[in-house]
Amino acid sequence: MAKVGLMILLATTLCWATLADSVSRKSMNREASEDEGDIDRRLRLLNKPAVKSIRSADGDIIDCVDIHKQPAFDHPALKNHAIQMKPSIELPSETKATKNEHSKPAISQTWQKSGSCPKGTIPIRRIQRQDLLRASSPERFGKMYHPHSQEHVANSTLNENVRNVVINGTEVSLPYRKDRSQAVLYTAGFSYIGASGDINVWNPNLDLPDDFTTAQIWLLGGPGDKYESVEAGWMVNPKLYGDKQTRLFTHWTVDGSVSTGCFDLTCSGFVQTNSEVALGSAVNPISSDGGEQYQMSVGIFMDPNTSNWWLKLTNNLVVGYFPGSLFFYLKRKAIMVNWGGQVYSTMVKKSPHTRTAMGSGRYSETLHSHACYIKQVRIMDYSLSLKYPEMVQVYNDEVYCYNGNNHRDGYVGEPVFYFGGPGQNNFCP
Structure with missing residues (x-):
C-alpha cells in the first residue's frame, strides 16, 4: 500500500513539474515574442520609408527619406510644425583671412562615395535589429544616459549633482554625472545664441563595451541638474553604432538626459x-600623431526670429535645426557654452579606471599634431557677430586621466584649446 502511495506521489510530482516546465517555457516564449514585437515596432518607428537606399562601403545603409516624413515629426510638440528650410538670418562664419589654414577640412563621409540623395529627401542612417539588441531596451536606444546615472540623480541631493562655479561675475552650475569625465573650456554669464569652433578629428581607443568618447561643442540653459542642451561634434560609440568608427553626432535634452533627448535622429x-550629410555616419580622414591634421568646423546658432538652433558644418554647410518648441530655457538663450571632450563609462572616477581615451589619447600638453584641439573658439550674442568669449575657464574632472589646456603660443594670436588623455595609466590607476 505504501509503495502504491509513493508511486502516486511521484507521478503527481512529475506531473506538476512537467506542467510547471511547460508554463515556464510558454512564459519565456511569450516574453521573447513580446520582446521581438517591441523591437519590430521600434524599427518601424525609427526607419521611415525610403525613396532610395544607399549601401555604404563601411556597412551602413543610408535611406533617403522624404523630408516631410522624417522622425522629427513624431514629437508631440512638432505635429503641426512647418519646416524652416533655411535660417531667417545669415549665420555668421569666419573669413579665410582669420582662419588658420594649416589643417585640412574633414567633413567627408564614407557613404557619400556610394551615392547621393535626391532633392526633397534627407539621408538617414538605417537602424538595424542588432543595434536595438545592444541597447538595454528598444525604448532606450539612442539615449545619452545609463541606468545607474538616473538612479544616482533620483537618490542624491542637488549638491551632489551640481558643481557651482563663478565666471564673469555670475554663479553657474556645472552638471555632475558619476559616469562622465570631461575636460572642457567653458564660458558663462552672458546671453549666448551661438557657438562654434574647429575640431580636429581622431579615432581614440575604446575599452569597455558600453563606453563612448566625444569631442564637441554644447550650449546649455536651465538648472544644473535638469539642464537643457544642444550639442554636436564627433564621437566613437560602439554600443550605439556597432563599431569603433569616428562619427558625426548631434544630441539634445531638456532634463539633463534623465529621460528626454537622444543622439542624431534616433528619436x-x-x-x-540638408540632403548631403547623414548624422551618425562616419567622418574621414582621421588625423595622425605627428602627421597630417584634419578638422571639421562645428557651429550651433539660434535664429532669433524662430528660436530654432541651427547646426552648421565645414564650408558653411547648414544641416538642420533643433526646434525652439522643444525647449523652455533655450527658447531664449543659452547661459553657458562648453568646448572639449567627454568620456562616458561605468569606470570613470573609479579604480581600476577605464582605458577609453579622450581626443587623440594624448594629454593636452603635447599640443599641435599630437593632442586633440578646438581652434577658432567663438560665441555669438544678440549682436549676431562671432567673437572670442570675454572670459573662459578650463575645467577637468580627472586631471591625471584627461585634461585640458588653453594654450597660447607667445604673446600674439589667440589661445587654442587642447584636450585629451589615455584614461588608465600610471597616474590614473
Whole structure:
C-alpha cells in the first residue's frame, strides 16, 4: 500500500513539474515574442520609408527619406510644425583671412562615395535589429544616459549633482554625472545664441563595451541638474553604432538626459534640411600623431526670429535645426557654452579606471599634431557677430586621466584649446 502511495506521489510530482516546465517555457516564449514585437515596432518607428537606399562601403545603409516624413515629426510638440528650410538670418562664419589654414577640412563621409540623395529627401542612417539588441531596451536606444546615472540623480541631493562655479561675475552650475569625465573650456554669464569652433578629428581607443568618447561643442540653459542642451561634434560609440568608427553626432535634452533627448535622429526632435550629410555616419580622414591634421568646423546658432538652433558644418554647410518648441530655457538663450571632450563609462572616477581615451589619447600638453584641439573658439550674442568669449575657464574632472589646456603660443594670436588623455595609466590607476 505504501509503495502504491509513493508511486502516486511521484507521478503527481512529475506531473506538476512537467506542467510547471511547460508554463515556464510558454512564459519565456511569450516574453521573447513580446520582446521581438517591441523591437519590430521600434524599427518601424525609427526607419521611415525610403525613396532610395544607399549601401555604404563601411556597412551602413543610408535611406533617403522624404523630408516631410522624417522622425522629427513624431514629437508631440512638432505635429503641426512647418519646416524652416533655411535660417531667417545669415549665420555668421569666419573669413579665410582669420582662419588658420594649416589643417585640412574633414567633413567627408564614407557613404557619400556610394551615392547621393535626391532633392526633397534627407539621408538617414538605417537602424538595424542588432543595434536595438545592444541597447538595454528598444525604448532606450539612442539615449545619452545609463541606468545607474538616473538612479544616482533620483537618490542624491542637488549638491551632489551640481558643481557651482563663478565666471564673469555670475554663479553657474556645472552638471555632475558619476559616469562622465570631461575636460572642457567653458564660458558663462552672458546671453549666448551661438557657438562654434574647429575640431580636429581622431579615432581614440575604446575599452569597455558600453563606453563612448566625444569631442564637441554644447550650449546649455536651465538648472544644473535638469539642464537643457544642444550639442554636436564627433564621437566613437560602439554600443550605439556597432563599431569603433569616428562619427558625426548631434544630441539634445531638456532634463539633463534623465529621460528626454537622444543622439542624431534616433528619436523625434532634430529637423534635418540638408540632403548631403547623414548624422551618425562616419567622418574621414582621421588625423595622425605627428602627421597630417584634419578638422571639421562645428557651429550651433539660434535664429532669433524662430528660436530654432541651427547646426552648421565645414564650408558653411547648414544641416538642420533643433526646434525652439522643444525647449523652455533655450527658447531664449543659452547661459553657458562648453568646448572639449567627454568620456562616458561605468569606470570613470573609479579604480581600476577605464582605458577609453579622450581626443587623440594624448594629454593636452603635447599640443599641435599630437593632442586633440578646438581652434577658432567663438560665441555669438544678440549682436549676431562671432567673437572670442570675454572670459573662459578650463575645467577637468580627472586631471591625471584627461585634461585640458588653453594654450597660447607667445604673446600674439589667440589661445587654442587642447584636450585629451589615455584614461588608465600610471597616474590614473
